[in-house]
Amino acid sequence: MARPRGSIEVVCQNPQCDFYLTEKGKDIIKRGRDAKTRRQRYYCIHCGKFFMETKGTPLFNKKLPESEIINICKHFVEKNGIRSVERLTGHHRDTIGSLLSDIAEQAEQMNSFLIHNVKLSPIECDEFWSFVKKKKRILSDHARNQILLAMRGSLPA
């Protein structure tokens, strides 16, 4: 394929797709705009579904590759503090701290990433969010709300 697509920072939003919320190997193109909002639409070549850019996972725009985000999330589930995750992964604690803030701000969407990509069980997700809440003493109202939604989403009804 001649056309480079690396610049598209959007991941597939279809949970049935093998490339759901996955950065590596994804094949996403821009295709048209939403009729009402005029916002950019994206198309996943793997599953043939359309979705909007706002439903991407902005975590992947950060300097950490997806594999490292998965790695760090796993350490958080094991209740490693930021300093021990720094030691275990070699990433600076500021990088890990800002990842944690981003995770909190997008908790609801992050929850499906935790389930599908990090492969956490509902109980592990719950532990993960308790950990985030404890580590981030100062959370925005938005983040607090997001975490509530995420915790509700990961528990069986």
Ligand SMILES: [Zn+2]
């Ligand atoms: Zn797809």
